[in-house]
Amino acid sequence: MRIGLIRHGLTDWNAAGRIQGQTDIPLNAEGREQAERLGRRLLTEEYRWDHIITSGLSRAQETGEIISGLLNVPLLEPDARLKERAFGQIEGLTSEERVARWGASWETLDLGQEQIADIQTRALGFLEDLWEAHQDQNVLIVSHGAFLANLLSALYKDRYTERIGNLSLTILEKERDDWRPLLYNCTRHLSLDLAKQPE
Numbered sequence: 001m002r003i004g005l006i007r008h009g010l011t012d013w014n015a016a017g018r019i020q021g022q023t024d025i026p027l028n029a030e031g032r033e034q035a036e037r038l039g040r041r042l043l044t045e046e047y048r049w050d051h052i053i054t055s056g057l058s059r060a061q062e063t064g065e066i067i068s069g070l071l072n073v074p075l076l077e078p079d080a081r082l083k084e085r086a087f088g089q090i091e092g093l094t095s096e097e098r099v100a101r102w103g104a105s106w107e108t109l110d111l112g113q114e115q116i117a118d119i120q121t122r123a124l125g126f127l128e129d130l131w132e133a134h135q136d137q138n139v140l141i142v143s144h145g146a147f148l149a150n151l152l153s154a155l156y157k158d159r160y161t162e163r164i165g166n167l168s169l170t171i172l173e174k175e176r177d178d179w180r181p182l183l184y185n186c187t188r189h190l191s192l193d194l195a196k197q198p199e
Contacts, residue, residue, distance in 0.1 A: 001131060002047065002138040002182070005152075005170040006067075007145050008059040009034040014166060017094045020144075021087035026058045034167035034190060035063045039070030041189035047171070049073050050137035053130075055082035055144060063167070064142040073140070081126040084144035085119050088112020116150060123151040131174060155179055 009031025013020050027035070042049070049071060054064035056078030068075045089111040090098055098106045130139060145164045152160045152170070162185055164170075171183040 001135050001174040003127075003130070003172050003174075003179075004047070004049065004138070004140040005148055005172065006038065006063065006140060006142045007148055007164050007166055007168050008057075008063040008142055010166045011059050013092070018092055019087050019090050019098075020059075021084050021091040021146075022057065023091045024058050027062050031059065031166065032062070032066060035066035036070065037189045037192075038167050038169060039067040041192065042067070042071055048138060049140050051076050051134065052140040052142065053082070054078050054142040055084070055147075056080060057083055057144070060142045060144065064140075067140065067142070076139075079126060081122040082141065082143040082147065085146040085150065086112070086114040087146075088114075119147060119150045120154040123147065124154055127151075127179075135174070156181070160184060 009027045011020065011025045011031055012028050013023075013025045015028070015030075050073065052064045052068050052071075052073055053076040054060040060082070061078060064075055067073070090106070090113070093101070102109055102111070130141075145166075148164045148170070155172075160181075164185055165187045167190060168185045168187045169183060169189075170181070170185055172179040173182055174180075
């Protein structure tokens with residue numbers, strides 16, 4: 001089984017540096033173009049995908065729908081366990097606004113953020129259930145930056161610490177009891193000249 005971990009496309013809040021968390025912010029025009037670029041890239045690659053599943057938040061759902069349409073791969077029902085980390089009171093704020101409100105050490109404060117252990121528990125639980133249901137298939141998963149970073153941290157500790165980019169692709173392959181990374185945080189499709197498919 002292979003899974004492709006995809007961070008949703010760009011939103012206006014991403015562009016402004018605002019933490020989204022579980023606030024349901026839609027893709028912007030650039031985010032839709034990014035999703036099309038990844039879909040066109042996937043059409044040219046050897047990997048074949050059987051299903052797509054998203055968090056259900058609109059920015060992830062629309063990313064999945066765009067890729068699904070290009071690849072002609074069915075979307076499964078959204079899974080709420082794939083939602084972004086809940087950030088409580090800091091959702092919607094920029095870094096400058098967070099510092100102005102709570103000081104430079106705001107990250108150490110309890111401002112309603114979902115605990116790391118909790119997000120990792122739901123992430124690993126999702127993976128276990130996905131394996132049970134689809135172990136002979138390859139599944140694309142459209143989720144969120146902090147969620148994916150915490151999932152990778154749960155699997156690999158401090159091996160991967162690079163910020164997860166919008167519309168990045170990470171591919172993992174199940175090997176006995178472990179998930180073996182084949183590709184990490186790749187965004188080369190965003191800079192390639194990928195021609196649109198004919199209508």
